[in-house]
Amino acid sequence: MRLDGKVAIVTGGSRGIGASIARRLAADGATIAVVAHRAREKAEAVAGEIVAAGGRAAPFQADVSRVADCERLAAEVVAAFGTVDILVNNAGVYHPLPMEETTEALWDAQIDINLKGSFFMAKAVAPVMKARGSGKIVNITSTLGVVGSSAGAAYCASKGGQMLLTKALGLELGPHGINVNAVGPGATRTDMNAAIRAQPGREERMEAIAPLGRYWMEPDDVSGAVAYLVSSEADAVHGAHLMIDLGWTAW
Ligand SMILES: NC(=O)c1ccc[n+]([C@@H]2O[C@H](COP(=O)([O-])OP(=O)(O)OC[C@H]3O[C@@H](n4cnc5c(N)ncnc54)[C@H](OP(=O)(O)O)[C@@H]3O)[C@@H](O)[C@H]2O)c1
Numbered sequence: 001m002r003l004d005g006k007v008a009i010v011t012g013g014s015r016g017i018g019a020s021i022a023r024r025l026a027a028d029g030a031t032i033a034v035v036a037h038r039a040r041e042k043a044e045a046v047a048g049e050i051v052a053a054g055g056r057a058a059p060f061q062a063d064v065s066r067v068a069d070c071e072r073l074a075a076e077v078v079a080a081f082g083t084v085d086i087l088v089n090n091a092g093v094y095h096p097l098p099m100e101e102t103t104e105a106l107w108d109a110q111i112d113i114n115l116k117g118s119f120f121m122a123k124a125v126a127p128v129m130k131a132r133g134s135g136k137i138v139n140i141t142s143t144l145g146v147v148g149s150s151a152g153a154a155y156c157a158s159k160g161g162q163m164l165l166t167k168a169l170g171l172e173l174g175p176h177g178i179n180v181n182a183v184g185p186g187a188t189r190t191d192m193n194a195a196i197r198a199q200p201g202r203e204e205r206m207e208a209i210a211p212l213g214r215y216w217m218e219p220d221d222v223s224g225a226v227a228y229l230v231s232s233e234a235d236a237v238h239g240a241h242l243m244i245d246l247g248w249t250a251w
Contacts, residue, residue, distance in 0.1 A: 002231045004029035007081040009073070011035045011064050011121060012091035014042035016190030017140065020219035021088055021226050022046050026055035028227050030086065033077045035060045037091065064091045064117030065109070074124035083132065084125045086230045089118040089162075090140040094192050096152045107154045114158035115165065122169055126178070135178040136230040139166050140222075143186045143245045159184075163241055170239035179238050181229045186245025188217045211247030 008025045012018035014036035022032045023046070032050060034057055036043035043059035050057035058080055062073040077084055092114045095106045118139050129135025144152055145159030163182055170180040187193065187206075196202065197216070206215035225244050228234055243249050 002028050002233070003086075003227075006030040006085040006230075007033070007077065007083050008086035008088065008230065009033040009035060009060075009077055009084055009121070009125065010088045010090060011062070011117070012037075013088075014039055014046055014059075016192060017185060017188055017219045017222050018088070018090040019046045020223040021090060022057065023050060024220070024223035024227050025086070025088075025230065026050040026053070026057055028231070030230075031056040031081050033058060033060050033073075033081070033084075035062055035064075035073065035091070037061070037063050064089075064121055065112035067120045070117065070120040070124040074121075074128070078128060084128050085132075085135060087121060087125045087135070087137045088140065088226060088230070089121055089138070091117060092140065092158075092192075094152070094155050096149065096155065096196070098151045099153060102154055110154040110158045111161075114155070115161040118162050118165055119169075122173075122180075126173060126176075129173070129178050130176040133177040135173070135176075136234075137169065137173070137178060137180045138226050138229050139163075139180075139182040140226075141166075141182045141184040141241065143184055143243065143249050145182075145184055146241070146243070146249050166241060167239045174238055179229070179235065181234070181237055181239065182241040183222060183225050183229065184241055184243045184245060184249070185222045186217055186243070186248045187215055188219055188222060190219060211250055214246055217244070217246060 013034035047057040
């Protein structure tokens with residue numbers, strides 16, 4: 001399998017898109033550190049599923065907005081599995097609110113988890129990857145990293161920031177054999193948008209204008225792109241932002 005012998009950290013691997021990425025990289029042969037923030041039992045469940053399917057995985061817990069947690073997580077994964085070959089910065093929060101309702105705490109949470117966490121997780125694993133002269137980092141951004149939203153300035157800023165972080169880290173880490181890329185999902189059916197999906201008539205309105213006639217993706221629609229980018233097939237792909245969004249940002 002194409003990821004045999006590789007060790008991958010998937011932040012936010014306990015639910016939604018991250019759980020799908022964890023399962024997919026495990027199916028491709030990687031050993032997975034499934035990371036949750038609060039709900040450790042969900043990381044245990046995803047890791048348990050992977051092990052039951054014949055793969056290798058273990059649950060971990062960290063708040064990626066805290067630099068000390070990023071460093072501790074990287075050290076725990078190295079202690080458990082010997083190295084880190086792949087980092088998927090997937091943990092994220094989304095508070096789609098207008099300016100008036102965006103408090104300092106909500107601004108900080110989105111910037112600190114989505115953007116600051118991606119940088120400090122990369123910083124925490126970089127020494128291991130540099131020492132080996134290889135590694136793959138994928139940042140999970142969003143369509144809202146390339147187009148705006150009238151109720152989501154903090155989220156858009158965090159996701160747009162992750163996009164440029166991908167390029168900047170690519171320049172810094174590329175000479176050490178570390179590929180840095182980003183995947184930008186469109187609307188994907190997860191807990192993150194349960195309230196939005198519950199709005200009557202919204203799905204129909206969005207589908208009426210969706211380029212492929214489908215608005216919502218499933219987490220598995222996203223994980224294949226990540227599996228490609230962390231594989232050797234993508235060794236020449238660097239600093240790229242691959243949109244997986246049913247064409248949403250094509251117009
Ligand atoms: N769903 C979409 O439509 C969509 C679209 C574009 C981009 N994205 C991006 O895709 C990524 C995954 O989204 P999702 O929809 O799968 O989200 P989700 O279902 O809400 O899951 C979020 C994950 O992030 C973890 N997390 C939250 N805060 C954290 C923290 N401080 N430290 C570490 N982990 C933390 C959660 O862990 P706990 O459960 O333990 O808190 C959970 O595993 C995010 O970066 C999101 O911005 C999503």
